[in-house]
Amino acid sequence: MPKNRHEIEPIGVIHSELTNLVNAPRQGDEGGYEAWLTLTPQVAPGLIGIKVGDKLIVLTWLHLAQRDVLQVHPRGRLDAPLKGVFATRSLDRPNPIGLHQVKVLQIEGQRLKVTPLEAIEGTPIIDIKPVLTQINDR
Amino acid sequence: MPKNRHEIEPIGVIHSELTNLVNAPRQGDEGGYEAWLTLTPQVAPGLIGIKVGDKLIVLTWLHLAQRDVLQVHPRGRLDAPLKGVFATRSLDRPNPIGLHQVKVLQIEGQRLKVTPLEAIEGTPIIDIKPVLTQINDR
Numbered sequence: 030m031p032k033n034r035h036e037i038e039p040i041g042v043i044h045s046e047l048t049n050l051v052n053a054p055r056q057g058d059e060g061g062y063e064a065w066l067t068l069t070p071q072v073a074p075g076l077i078g079i080k081v082g083d084k085l086i087v088l089t090w091l092h093l094a095q096r097d098v099l100q101v102h103p104r105g106r107l108d109a110p111l112k113g114v115f116a117t118r119s120l121d122r123p124n125p126i127g128l129h130q131v132k133v134l135q136i137e138g139q140r141l142k143v144t145p146l147e148a149i150e151g152t153p154i155i156d157i158k159p160v161l162t163q164i165n166d167r
Numbered sequence: 168m169p170k171n172r173h174e175i176e177p178i179g180v181i182h183s184e185l186t187n188l189v190n191a192p193r194q195g196d197e198g199g200y201e202a203w204l205t206l207t208p209q210v211a212p213g214l215i216g217i218k219v220g221d222k223l224i225v226l227t228w229l230h231l232a233q234r235d236v237l238q239v240h241p242r243g244r245l246d247a248p249l250k251g252v253f254a255t256r257s258l259d260r261p262n263p264i265g266l267h268q269v270k271v272l273q274i275e276g277q278r279l280k281v282t283p284l285e286a287i288e289g290t291p292i293i294d295i296k297p298v299l300t301q302i303n304d305r
Contacts, residue, residue, distance in 0.1 A: 033177075033291075034174050034175060034177075035175045035177075035228050035291070035293075036174060038172050038262065039172075040261050074237040074238055075238065075251040075252045075253045075260070075261070076253055077251035078254030078255070079251065079253060079254045088266075090173050099210060100212055100213065111215070113212060113213040113216050115213045115223075116215065116297055117296075122213070122294060123176065123213070124175050124176065124226075124293045126226055126294050128226075128296060153171075156253075156262050158253065158255075158256055159254055
C-alpha cells in the first residue's frame with residue numbers, strides 16, 4: 030500500500046468571472062465560461078508549441094473541495110442513491126483534481142484564454158496536456 | 168501567483184506486468200496492457216457504482232518522472248524541435264500526473280482490472296473519474 034505523499038506545486042492560476050461555486054455549472058460544457066490560465070513565469074517555457082485553436086486538458090486543484098467525502102448523491106439530487114465519488118465527477122474526493130477539456134482562444138505571453146471552463150476565480154492550475162486524437166477519430 | 172503547495176495522498180497502486188519504462192508503450196492505446204488498480208481499504212466505499220464495462224479516467228502520480236523538465240523532443244525524436252511539456256504528453260513535467268482512459272474488465276472488492284494501461288507496476292493512483300459523454304457523441 031503506498032504510504033508516501035507527494036507534493037504538488039501549482040503552475041499557475043485561473044482568472045474567471047466565475048467567483049463562487051453556487052453559480053458554477055457542474056461541467057464545462059453546461060456553461061461555456063471563458064477564463065484566463067495565467068502561468069507562473071518559471072514554467073512559461075513549457076507552453077511553447079501551444080497554438081490558438083488547440084484542444085487542451087487542464088488539471089486544477091479544487092481548493093474548496095472536501096477531501097474526506099467518499100460517497101455523494103449524484104449531481105446533488107438527494108433522491109438519487111449514494112454513489113462512490115470515483116463513479117462521479119464530484120468536486121469532493123480524496124485528491125480533488127479537476128479535469129477540464131478546453132479550446133485555446135487567445136495567447137498572450139504566459140496567459141492563455143480558453144473556453145469552456147467551469148472552475149472559479151483563483152483555482153490553482155497543476156498541469157496542462159494536449160488532447161490526444163481519439164482512436165475513433167482516425 | 169499561487170505559492171501554496173498541496174499534498175497528494177495516493178488512493179491505491181497499479182499492479183501490472185509492465186515493470187520498466189523501457190518496455191512501456193508511450194500511450195495506452197499503443198500497447199493494450201491489462202493492469203489491476205488496487206485501492207486502499209480506506210477509499211473502497213468510493214468505488215460503489217463502478218461496473219464492468221465502464222470507461223474510466225485514471226489519474227496516476229508518475230513517480231519516476233523528472234519534475235524540472237520544461238521542454239522535450241516530442242516522442243523522444245532528437246530531430247524534432249523542442250516543445251513545451253504542456254504541449255506534449257511527456258512523463259517529465261512539473262507535476263507528473265498521468266492521465267489514462269481505460270475500460271473496466273473485472274471487479275474484485277477494492278481491485279479493478281482495466282485495459283489498456285501503460286503505467287508501470289507500483290505507480291501510485293491518485294484519482295479515478297468516469298468518462299463523460301462527449302458533446303459530439305450525443
